[in-house]
Amino acid sequence: MSYLATSPIDGFVSVYKEAVNKYFKDIFTKLPHNTQRAYVSDFNEFAIFCEQEGLTGFNDSMQNNEDCIKRYVEVLCHSPLAYRTIKRRLSALSKFLGIAQLPNPIVNSVYLKDFVKLSLSQNEKYQLSSHQAVPLTxxxxxxxxxxxxxxxxxxxxxxxxxxxxxxxxxxxxxxxxxxxxxxxxxxxxxxxxxxxxxxxxxxxxxxxxxxxxxxxxxxxxxxxxxxxxxxxxxxxxxxxxxxxxxxxxxxxxxxxxxxxxxxxxxxxxxxxxxxxxxxxxxxxxxxxxxxxxITPHSGRVGGAVSLAENGATLPEMQLAGGWHSPEMPGHYGQQAAVGKGGMAKLAQLKGR
CATH class of the missing domain: 1.10.443.10 (Intergrase catalytic core)
Structure with missing residues (x-):
């Protein structure tokens, strides 16, 4: 509960105090510390966004909540935030809507679900192609x-x-x-x-x-x-x-x-x-x-690329970088393999 005492999300909590307080008393305080901190941080970011945009935030209207989240997604997808970070923030908002027993368009609106899916898909392609850190090889x-x-x-x-x-x-x-x-x-x-x-x-x-x-x-x-x-x-x-x-x-x-x-x-x-x-x-x-x-993320990217270039397997790369999924190591491995592909061999053969 101490997390919410000085939180910008207080305005939301006060409106639906009974449901929210029950959850935070019985469940939230028993979650891992990192999870508590992540939820509160994500809630606060949304509250700040609403304040800056002049929005009242969530209420009993499905349409209002849908419009609010749609605008938030548009802003997030134009920010430098990573794909996974944006998904985590939306997951936190969906959790809050469930706790407060409010209409949840993230789960129940086909329109919003498709809008979010397409927006995040485009964002992921943009992040991977345009904002990828230069590898520190x-x-x-x-x-x-x-x-x-x-x-x-x-x-x-x-x-x-x-x-x-x-x-x-x-x-x-x-x-x-x-x-x-x-x-x-x-x-x-x-x-x-x-x-x-x-x-x-x-x-x-x-x-x-x-x-x-x-x-x-x-x-x-x-x-x-x-x-x-x-x-x-x-x-x-x-x-x-x-x-x-x-x-x-x-x-x-x-x-x-x-x-x-x-x-x-x-x-x-x-x-x-x-x-x-x-x-x-x-x-x-x-x-x-x-x-x-090179930027602070260059070491992580460069380490992964260097491992791939020197024949490391996906499990070895996952272990080295602490990844739970082979998705990102696989992406870096693909990046490293470009220089060994057919066109690279043709260029070397022809002296290009």
Whole structure:
């Protein structure tokens, strides 16, 4: 219930308080934490959309609810959101309509179901063809590692982030939550606990190479050394990495970590934001003179493509990236196979 106390969806809840409160009291609070957070986030996004568009939101009218969701789908499909994210948001809205016992066009309107199906189908094609991240392949990664000789703690951190995201096929929201205790150097394993595809909260294990382990060690050693005093930082120093979040905020000069406090929230949270990881990729690309437009998703895509190029099977790719379905690994495998197809062989034969 605490989730809804400060939520923009309060307006909806107050109208159908009895049905909603019963559900949240008896069921919602017993769901996995990640599921609770995802539902509330999706509800809030819809509430914000309604407020911005001047809509009253859901009510007892099927037509009203149908029009409202149709407009929401149109906006979502013109946003950079992924196909799966849009489907998840609609699923959350359908769940809410059921909880509030309101007319649900997502389930009962043939018109809306067909409209959503066609809109999402077009969106998926557009996302895959036009907005796919440029893969960070092994060749580009080697270029980065050869050209970037880190001089500051910031550069050491950034280089370790890039390499870890490639090894583990990590998303930005996964790498920012990596903790020191999640790394098993003996088994070259990384435990990933937070993932949008992990609804159980059990996590998954990813591979981490020896070279990446060495980069992380270099970053930690540099962070734990006080250059001003020419000595190791005391174990109680809040700038020292003893445990907890691995990749932390760095001071403006890039030579020391900012004081770490696990309890801080919001903009002061020790967990980096997506914008920070985005800047990491841009800084490293500039330093390495990489012309390709690589982004935080390039490591995950590039890792999958590189695996496919080197003969990895779909199950091996699924395990490496923590995918539950072979759909996306299969897409990346198809991308990698283009250079080995018949036309590629003809071009090579004819010197084209």
């Amino acid at each position: 092994v060749d580009i990664l080697e270029k980065i590692n050869n050209n970037v000789i880190p001089d500051t703690l910031l550069e050491m951190r950034d280089l370790a982030i890039i390499n870890l995201m490639f090894d583990g096929l990590l998303r930005a929201d996964e790498v920012v939550r990596v903790r020191t205790e999640h790394i098993n150097k003996r088994n070259n394993a990384l435990l990933v606990l937070t993932s949008k595809s992990d609804q159980t909260g059990k996590g998954s294990y990813r591979f981490i190479s020896n070279s990446t382990v060495a980069m992380i060690d270099e970053y930690i050693n540099e962070a734990n050394y006080n250059k001003a005093l020419q000595q190791e930082r005391d174990s109680s120093d809040p700038r020292r990495i003893n445990h907890g979040i691995l990749f932390r905020r760095v001071s403006n000069r890039g030579h020391a970590l900012l004081p770490y406090d696990e309890q801080l929230k919001g903009k002061h949270s020790p967990i980096l934001e997506y914008s920070s990881i985005y800047r990491v990729w841009k800084r490293i690309a500039d330093m390495a003179k990489v012309k390709e437009n």
